[in-house]
Amino acid sequence: MNRKESNPFADPHDNPFDENNGYKFTTVEMDDPEDSPSYLNQKYEQNSFISNSRDASSNNYLGKNIDTPIYSSAKKEQFTLDQSPSSNTKITNPEDFESILLRRERELNERQKNLEAQARVLEEERLEQQRESERLRTMAIPSGFRPANNFPPLFPLIYHNIDAEIPVHDRKAVRNIFREWLSLVVILIFNFITCTILMVSSPSNLTGASSGFISSLIYVITITPSSFFLWYRPVYNAYMKDSAIFYSIFFIFNGCHLLFDLYMFIGFLSTGSGGLINFIAVLAAGKVLASVFCGITTVLWFLHGLLSLFLFKKTHSYYKNRGHSFAEAKQQAYVGFATSNAGQAAGQAAINSYVGS
Numbered sequence: 001m002n003r004k005e006s007n008p009f010a011d012p013h014d015n016p017f018d019e020n021n022g023y024k025f026t027t028v029e030m031d032d033p034e035d036s037p038s039y040l041n042q043k044y045e046q047n048s049f050i051s052n053s054r055d056a057s058s059n060n061y062l063g064k065n066i067d068t069p070i071y072s073s074a075k076k077e078q079f080t081l082d083q084s085p086s087s088n089t090k091i092t093n094p095e096d097f098e099s100i101l102l103r104r105e106r107e108l109n110e111r112q113k114n115l116e117a118q119a120r121v122l123e124e125e126r127l128e129q130q131r132e133s134e135r136l137r138t139m140a141i142p143s144g145f146r147p148a149n150n151f152p153p154l155f156p157l158i159y160h161n162i163d164a165e166i167p168v169h170d171r172k173a174v175r176n177i178f179r180e181w182l183s184l185v186v187i188l189i190f191n192f193i194t195c196t197i198l199m200v201s202s203p204s205n206l207t208g209a210s211s212g213f214i215s216s217l218i219y220v221i222t223i224t225p226s227s228f229f230l231w232y233r234p235v236y237n238a239y240m241k242d243s244a245i246f247y248s249i250f251f252i253f254n255g256c257h258l259l260f261d262l263y264m265f266i267g268f269l270s271t272g273s274g275g276l277i278n279f280i281a282v283l284a285a286g287k288v289l290a291s292v293f294c295g296i297t298t299v300l301w302f303l304h305g306l307l308s309l310f311l312f313k314k315t316h317s318y319y320k321n322r323g324h325s326f327a328e329a330k331q332q333a334y335v336g337f338a339t340s341n342a343g344q345a346a347g348q349a350a351i352n353s354y355v356g357s
Contacts, residue, residue, distance in 0.1 A: 126169065130242075133167050160236075170239045173318065177311055180304075181232045184257075185224050187300045191264065192216040194274030194293040198282065201290045208270035215272025223260070231257055235315060244324040245332040247315070254312055261305035265298060275301055 151160035166174050195216035199209035230253040238246035267275020279294035 130167050165240050173315070174236060174239050177232060177235055180307055180311055181227060183304055184227060187304055188220045188223055190300065191274055191297050192220050194297045195272060197290050197293050198274060198278060201287050211270040212272050219272055227257060242322065243332060244329040247319045247324055248326060248329040251316065254308070258305065258308055258312065261301055261308055265301035265305060267298065
């Protein structure tokens with residue numbers, strides 16, 4: 001059904017699409033959109049400034065050689081590696097790739113040199129601070145003045161003052177080693193108490209328990225002062241004087257102390273230790289109090305051994321970073337002996353015997 005049949009009121013002679021009815025159809029061309037390339041090029045052509053600056057022999061606008069109109073649908077200009085540092089840029093020239101690698105290598109070398117220079121500056125500043133602290137400490141103590149002994153508190157034998165004698169940046173390390181020595185004294189006393197309980201709780205093995213009791217008492221009396229003067233006082237002087245020979249003495253005797261910690265942790269029977277073997281023995285015998293004390297003693301010796309090993313390694317690392325060596329320690333020992341009264345007396349006696357012969 002057409003339009004006329006569907007609409008009974010329509011005029012059968014009124015057909016707007018019929019060319020014979022007098023209507024005329026024309027095709028109108030729309031102007032280019034303002035954002036189209038052809039429209040923008042037309043506007044640039046009409047601009048007198050750009051038209052005057054254009055070279056007729058080539059497409060040259062303001063000294064820029066353009067093969068295509070300024071606004072066109074052509075592909076964008078492909079940037080080289082120097083123009084676009086984007087990581088998506090493709091490197092097509094091997095020479096450019098090599099130049100980039102060389103440039104980055106130079107930058108890394110310069111950065112490494114800067115870091116090394118900064119490290120040297122920091123080391124010089126640290127040494128300068130140490131020298132300044134030494135100078136201030138020397139100025140604070142008059143010449144020939146010897147501070148009064150203050151350690152141990154009940155019976156002073158030596159002068160001991162970490163804040164006054166140790167440089168600022170080394171005080172923490174010395175305090176930790178001092179705490180190691182103090183903890184050793186506490187564990188020795190606790191070990192003596194443990195051996196006393198073992199002796200009381202073992203009447204059947206009174207001989208072996210008594211031997212352990214006496215040995216533990218000897219440890220308290222001998223290990224306490226010997227450890228102080230053989231490895232704590234040397235490391236104290238080493239940090240105070242930055243002396244390689246004192247570091248070497250500390251390493252020797254503190255190494256022996258590590259073996260002593262291991263020996264006490266094992267806890268051989270009748271040796272003055274309430275360590276692991278004694279703990280297993282009293283635990284198997286069902287002695288509760290002795291088992292508790294032996295267990296605590298075993299744990300204390302184990303923890304003290306770990307602490308001693310940690311501080312030993314830390315001190316050795318500091319010793320290496322300072323540039324000390326065993327050869328330097330030997331040289332300091334020779335110089336110290338030669339300048340001492342005993343060394344001078346021995347040298348004078350050798351000279352007299354040589355002249356007399």
